[in-house]
Amino acid sequence: MQTYGNPNPTYGWWVGNSVVTNRSSRFIGSHVAHTGLICFTAGASTLWDLARYDPSVPMGHQGLVSIPHLASIGIGFDESGVWTGAGVFFIAAFHLICSMVYGGAGLLHSAVFSEDTQNSSGLFAPDRPEHRQAKRFKLEWDNPDNQTFILGHHLIFLGVANIWFVEWARVHGIYDPAIDAIRQVEYNLNLAHIWNHQFDFLTINNLEDVMGGHAFLAFAQILGGAHHIATKMGSGLLGPYTKFKGAGLLSAEAILSWSLAGIGWMAIIAAFWCATNTTVYPEAWYGEPLAIKFGISPYWVDTVGPIDGAPLGHTTRAWLTNVHYYLGFFFIQGHLWHALRAMGFDFKRIRDAVVNLDNTRLTLN
Template sequence: MQTYGNPNVTYDWYAGNSRLPSQSGKFIAAHVSHAGLMCFWAGALTLFELARYDASLPMGTQNLILLPHLAGLGIGGIESGAVITESYSITVVAVLHLIVSAVYGAAGLLHSLRYKGDLGDYPEGSRPRKFDFQWDDPDRLTFILGHHLLFLALGCVSFVEWAKYHGIWDSAAGVTRTIRYNLDLGMIWNQQVDFLAIDNLEDVMGGHAFLAFFLSAGAIFHIFTKQFGNYTEFKGKGLLSAEANLAWACAGVGYMALVASFWCSTNSTIYPVELYGDLLKLNFDFAPYFVDTDTSLAEGTFTARAWLSNAHFYLGFFFIQGHLWHALRAMGFDFRRIGQAFDSMDNANPTTSS
């Protein structure tokens, strides 16, 4: 992280990953632990929502956010009107997430307490050392990036195959049906500028199928190739740092959150009305926000669509701010200069400051 010229900077325990950029083992421990927390949240909240689910009320008006996603995947014996008719499959999904969260948690503790903090301290040729990395080593970083892309590709493949053989909820037909992807490259290219207008599930699956191929190709390239020639400043040598990596991660998460927000608020093919409530409208007061258009909602009740759209919008906004902050720091900008500039202005105008 940016240390402003102090190579021996230390961080308190609550400073998160700021303490770990030079310790590859601890860095892995933190990532595994974060994955465990996310799985625990997903499993626990699914059980909480299932306990308060009322089949006599529209799902989109019950302040639910996880059950609609599971119902959209055709889990829960979904019938006409998007009513959950059996809770066993949902319970299985929730419990599996809790079990996996325990495994991740144990792995996080193992990497934190049992393994070395820096995997580079293991003997040359040992398996743990294979996963060591340095921020100024582009070959190692591209190797790690390739594996990340590979797992993203597998996620896309899993989604496409699930829709093909199990089926997902089709709001137009009112049933859970199998979907075969439409791998029309012309359609996929044209939809890049108006993806919010996608109105059939075949095109959605086609986009995911293409993305799986694209990510797989990127994974193969990054895993099996190295940089050609010297890694110069033009290629970004000065931006190989933990700070820069965090900046790009914040940018990616922020962008996806904003896309999800606008898609959720305006598209009823991916976010069916019966699962998430009516489409929203965008208001602006002190800041922009999405509001429900369903006038029949009880006081203090919001649709799942409103929860998801607003949460993703503001989280995405702040993630983008985090990207700008960390990107500037990675490029060497010293934010202390801002305070120094104000101090200089006060010193130059002593009567104004008094």
């Protein structure tokens, strides 16, 4: 965190990142516990959706949170292809069980294990190889070799998740709104199509191209992850770590800002996808496409309605789109805040300037 030269800074209780900044095991614990909260929320909201789902009303008009996503990937259908909610309870219960496991792991990292993985040792066999391996995940925010090593593992996990999704579509099948049924989808790994779709991705209207994009991402992420793990930034293939490449900027605050930028842009892109694309977000589960309006800022409204019985009278697509967009907007503001702090800008100067301006006015009066 930015200290502005103060070797012993103090932070308010709300600055949660300051507690784990230089404690890698606590940092991992917070990540794992956060994952547990996400799993618990997913499981609980799925049960809530299932309890209030009314088969006589279109799913997209009921303001549901989780089961539209499950329906999109082919979960909840009977053998004849009709959505009945079959298997959805299992998915909810599985997430709740996982949340307890993640929560327990978070507590272990927070209360039992060493605060820093570089001091890691087992409770019964401190010299086992896995404990020595854990020490490699220590946090050195200004060390590019340490950070690129950790980044590589993140990229590989993302690549594996993409493979999992592509294989699920190929083997199990997902919902295709073009035929109103579940079908197996073979990915179309056409590099020319993938290149062209980076400019018109919102108009993709077939699942083969969707899966092809995910297959390409899997390849790129795993290859990139292996590269980051195997090479060194400090003196790697691209030469020494210079100021042009970010030397002097790498810090916990900078990495936090980049993380916020990434999740912010993903949320905004997801909002545009959800608002208009009916292949990835089928009308049957999310409701009709939206119209964009402009006030103080952009927002999306239903093209049908108001919808009786739906929360606030809106489709699932409407609230999902707007929530994603505004969360993404505020994530981007957080990125700018932390990026400027990482570059050394002291926001207290703004406060001091305003105070001095007010004092000057009082003196003149």
